[in-house]
Amino acid sequence: MRAWIDGHLLDDPDGPAVSVVDHGLTVGDGVFEAVKVVDGRPFALGLHLERLQRSAAGLGLPAVDLALVREGVDAVLSGQDLTLGRIRVTVTGGPAPLGSGRGEHPPTLVVVAAPMDPTSDTTSVVTVPWPRNERGALAGLKTTSYAENVVALAEARRRGATEAIFANLAGHLCEGTGSNVFYVVDGELRTPTLASGCLAGVTRALLLDWYGGVEVDEPIGVAEAADEVFLVSTTRDVQAVTRWGEHELPVGPLTQDAAAAWSAREPELLGR
Numbered sequence: 001m002r003a004w005i006d007g008h009l010l011d012d013p014d015g016p017a018v019s020v021v022d023h024g025l026t027v028g029d030g031v032f033e034a035v036k037v038v039d040g041r042p043f044a045l046g047l048h049l050e051r052l053q054r055s056a057a058g059l060g061l062p063a064v065d066l067a068l069v070r071e072g073v074d075a076v077l078s079g080q081d082l083t084l085g086r087i088r089v090t091v092t093g094g095p096a097p098l099g100s101g102r103g104e105h106p107p108t109l110v111v112v113a114a115p116m117d118p119t120s121d122t123t124s125v126v127t128v129p130w131p132r133n134e135r136g137a138l139a140g141l142k143t144t145s146y147a148e149n150v151v152a153l154a155e156a157r158r159r160g161a162t163e164a165i166f167a168n169l170a171g172h173l174c175e176g177t178g179s180n181v182f183y184v185v186d187g188e189l190r191t192p193t194l195a196s197g198c199l200a201g202v203t204r205a206l207l208l209d210w211y212g213g214v215e216v217d218e219p220i221g222v223a224e225a226a227d228e229v230f231l232v233s234t235t236r237d238v239q240a241v242t243r244w245g246e247h248e249l250p251v252g253p254l255t256q257d258a259a260a261a262w263s264a265r266e267p268e269l270l271g272r
């Protein structure tokens with residue numbers, strides 16, 4: 001792993017770097033992005049940085065210096081040959097007084113890069129009982145307040161799955177802890193709208209553009225009983241779901257087509 005913070009590379013990427021009173025640390029006042037790296041080149045970095053800026057604005061953080069972020073990305077990628085990896089960019093409220101109020105210091109900016117194992121083509125998911133709040137202040141933002149995801153993912157793993165799926169307060173399908181969900185009903189490929197409270201996934205948007213699909217909000221039970229289901233995300237790409245709870249699923253034709261469309265178009269956004 002290589003790590004960069006506020007303009008400089010760390011000699012020891014695991015060593016101390018962030019203030020003990022950083023507002024991201026205790027109260028989750030921060031935003032982040034995870035970007036895939038293939039053959040040393042980031043995938044869709046521009047789209048991720050746009051979302052980072054939107055998340056920061058949604059949290060009321062100052063505008064992120066994206067040129068500085070790109071410097072950090074170049075720094076963590078140089079000198080290592082990442083065949084497959086992940087960059088994580090984090091921006092926090094910076095050092096602050098104890099409590100929920102923000103301080104006067106500038107934000108903290110961290111960029112790290114590390115190798116990543118390839119994900120398998122198929123996976124299994126479970127529905128977790130805790131709803132996403134599509135009306136909350138953080139809905140749709142990629143913030144460092146991700147502890148709900150930690151709890152949900154641990155529950156999924158306890159039940160033998162790799163991803164936890166949330167409904168929202170309306171009882172509609174929302175998203176996974178780190179993925180968006182597509183499913184097939186009556187031969188139609190569907191995915192929740194952004195009004196469901198799901199993150200505006202980069203992979204979701206690109207797949208809708210490159211392959212298509214209908215955005216619709218409906219009870220999670222419809223998706224749980226679908227003919228095909230797949231997850232999309234930076235780390236999973238297009239990943240078929242072969243079991244949702246007790247429901248076994250095939251890797252159906254639309255899933256296969258969507259995965260093929262993804263693989264065909266993905267190289268276009270490497271290094272961009």
Ligand SMILES: Cc1ncc(COP(=O)(O)O)c(C=O)c1O
Nearest residue numbers: 178179180199201202203233234
């Ligand atoms: C909550 C959540 N939903 C969906 C996604 C998928 O988004 P992307 O395709 O940009 O990785 C992620 C991953 O970043 C996420 O954290």
